[in-house]
Amino acid sequence: MxxxxxxxxxxxxxxxxxxxxxxxxxxxxxxxxxxxxxxxxxxxxxxxxxxxxxxxxxxxxxxxxxxxxxxxxxxxxxxxxxxxxxxxxxxxxxxxxxxxxxxxxxxxxxxxxxxxxxxxxxTSEPVVLVRKDGKYANAETLEDFRNAKITSQQGVYLYNLIEQLPGAKKETAMGDFAQMRQALESGVIDGYISERPEALTAQAANSKFKMIQFEQGFAVGQExxxxxxxxxxxxxxxxxxxxxxxxxxxxxxxxxxxxxxxxxxVDTNTADSEESFFSQVAKILKENWPQFLRGAGLTLLISITGTIAGLAIGLLIGVYRTAPASKNKLLALLQKLFGWFLNVYIEIFRGTPMIVQSMVIYYGTAQAFGISIDRTIAAIFIVSINTGAYMSEIVRGGIFAVDKGQFEAATALGMTHGQTMRKIVLPQVIRNILPATGNEFVINIKDTSVLNVISVVELYFSGNTIATQTYQYFQTFTIIAVIYFVLTFTVTRILRYAEHRFDTDNYTTGANQMQTGELKS
CATH class of the missing domain: 3.40.190.10 (Periplasmic binding protein-like II)
Structure with missing residues (x-):
């Protein structure tokens, strides 16, 4: 292994x-x-x-x-x-x-x-992009969009212009124009407000779209x-x-x-292509496999490193939190204070989303303290400490699952807490927490997708870029979903094999020890 x-x-x-x-x-x-x-x-x-x-x-x-x-x-x-x-x-x-x-x-x-x-x-001009075969394809004025489901990009002035469409239904803002094009093509929305150059591009790339330009259009301030x-x-x-x-x-x-x-x-994989769905998927994969491979590689690198580092953090914290209090009052106080610090760390990183942690750690540290971290290193660090917070609780539960009689026996033999943990408890804990560790690994593979907010070019980020180039969102995200499934399925099978080998090795070792003991007797 x-x-x-x-x-x-x-x-x-x-x-x-x-x-x-x-x-x-x-x-x-x-x-x-x-x-x-x-x-x-x-x-x-x-x-x-x-x-x-x-x-x-x-x-x-x-x-x-x-x-x-x-x-x-x-x-x-x-x-x-x-x-x-x-x-x-x-x-x-x-x-x-x-x-x-x-x-x-x-x-x-x-x-x-x-x-x-x-x-x-x-200087831009706001327009509305709709489906050419939709009920608003012949709209000429702002009033023609009554009851239409309209949206725009989050955080831009275009979203506020929806209020100038009398009777239109203001849908939730979306993260980028790729999402809006996908929503429009699938019929989730009736249209979205954009700028003329972007709408022209979308219309040229997908013959199902139509740009609506107005003679008496939106009232827009100069800024x-x-x-x-x-x-x-x-x-x-x-x-x-x-x-x-x-x-x-x-x-x-x-x-x-x-x-x-x-x-x-202009990609040849147009949305209205006569090619079958699977032919389009195969063509996208054939033309863009290096980007998918690099994205999947970085996703695996971050998730593997983050899971291993998180497991190490969890083991250290788990051992520390189960250690007996020092007889020295000063050391006992310091031990208690550090224990509180660890509790705060665990609660914060278990109680906040990784996407928020990413923004705070990557951008916040640079803005507040002038510390510039490479984005890949930052991604590994974020996944590691996030995983460590969860693994510390998993390890603590694994330690408590070990029979107390083993602790008492080790103490009677004069073993220290560290020796007890290293030689008796942790080997059992590691086996017991393997399924939970594997689950954390699988979660990390999927959760690396949130790291796109700090520009980490992982699998989701790479796939989304390809989708914006090909304008074939469903086909591209199908490929992404399959890759994620292959990664998680493979990891799960490898960990199941590791569990089986662990059990087999332990059984063989125990049998050999019993046989040796019988021969000695």
């Missing part, structure tokens, strides 16, 4: 060895989703002036990327895209993980409380319609950024946007 895990771990490191993180003063780190064409998208090569994505073998391109290149040139730096979820952009900026946000972000009053903004580098570059409030480079933006005329902005709309990748 030890050889199997060492071989697996080494293979994961080799698979991930080609992915490097660039961190140098020569680079201008630009935060964006890289999933909002034509403003920004992800592609597999550097064609058409694409820019490298940090920590990935992929590239980003789009209108925002081309603007970023102009800004970086003005500042004498090279652009580097840090792919970040929308909700993580501002925390990434304020914590110093990125230098600027160039992601189609509007300089609203709420955002200005947290960050500074440059001058506008584009909402404008798109600007987000920067930290103390960043002295804002004047240089504004100077670079001033050098791009309105005509050049329109020309650049049109050029990016024409150059955005």
């Amino acid at each position: 030890k050889k199997i895990f060492i071989t697996l771990f080494t293979g994961l490191l080799i698979a991930l060895g080609t992915v490097t993180t660039i961190q140098a003063d020569d680079y201008l780190r630009i935060g964006m989703e890289a999933a909002y064409a034509p403003f920004n998208w992800t592609q597999d090569n550097d064609a058409n002036g694409a820019v490298k994505i940090d920590g990935s073998n992929q590239y980003a391109n789009g209108y925002d990327v081309q603007i970023a290149k102009k800004i970086a040139e003005k500042l004498g730096k090279k652009p580097l895209v840090v792919k970040t979820s929308w909700n993580g952009l501002i925390p990434a900026l304020t914590s110093g993980k990125i230098d600027m946000i160039i992601a189609g972000m509007s300089p609203t009053a709420e955002r200005k409380k947290e960050i500074a903004f440059s001058d506008s580098y584009y 909402d319609a404008s798109i600007a570059i987000g920067m930290r409030k103390n960043d002295s480079r804002i004047e240089q950024v504004n100077a670079a933006i001033a050098g791009i005329s309105a005509e050049e902005q329109v020309s650049l946007m049109d050029d990016m709309i024409a150059k955005q990748p």
Whole structure:
């Protein structure tokens, strides 16, 4: 078993060895989703002036990327895209993980409380995207959307525009436009409010969609319609950024946007393809298997390392919490205080979601203490301490399950608490908690998906990127689901085999000991 895990771990490191993180003063780190064409998208090569994505073998391109290149040139730096979820952009900026946000972000009053903004580098027009065969396909005015189920992206001004559609049903905001396109195609919503370039892209990629543009459209304030570059409030480079933006005329902005709309990748796997569902799945897998493999590899690396480290933490805490109180009053007090600290740690990490822990640890430590952690190391650390909190309780229960008579016998033989634990109790505990440990391992494999909020390119993050490129969400997420199932099923079978070997070895050892004892007698 030890050889199997060492071989697996080494293979994961080799698979991930080609992915490097660039961190140098020569680079201008630009935060964006890289999933909002034509403003920004992800592609597999550097064609058409694409820019490298940090920590990935992929590239980003789009209108925002081309603007970023102009800004970086003005500042004498090279652009580097840090792919970040929308909700993580501002925390990434304020914590110093990125230098600027160039992601189609509007300089609203709420955002200005947290960050500074440059001058506008584009002015957007809000539209509504609907199904071409839906009941709102012939809408011409805002009043035509009565009773329609409408949504938009969480945290953007577009969501508030739903109130300007008389009688429309305001659905819950969604995390990104990929989710909205999927919801629209499946009929969960009747439409979503977007910006004209994005709607044009979605319409071109999926013939089932139709963009509704209005003669008398939404009432939008200048700060909402404008798109600007987000920067930290103390960043002295804002004047240089504004100077670079001033050098791009309105005509050049329109020309650049049109050029990016024409150059955005159009996948042949269209949603209305005549190919069967399984043919589409096979084609997506064939064309994108390296991304799926890297995502699955990083998911396994984080979950394996986190589970092993968490088990070690749980064992140490479990042994400590069951240790008898010291006879020295000062040591007994310190032991009790440290025990309280461990209780706080356990309750906090068992009582809060891992996604919140990720945001606090990765962005919070950088913002509050100036500690910058590599995102992969941060991910392993988060999974480890989260698992440790759960495993400590599992280990404690396993220790209490051991018969008290064994403790008393060990004490009668003059063994210390440490010797008792190491030689008598822990071997039994480890066997007893193997099923629970396996369950934690399986949970960790699945829960790594929440780490996409700190830009960890695990399986879900990689799959979601592919979905935004192909516009085939159901097919892509079917592949992701199958990969997750294969990983968890395989891990479960390996652990079942380990349990069987553990029981067999113990039985053989016990039988040999009995036989030896009988021979000696």
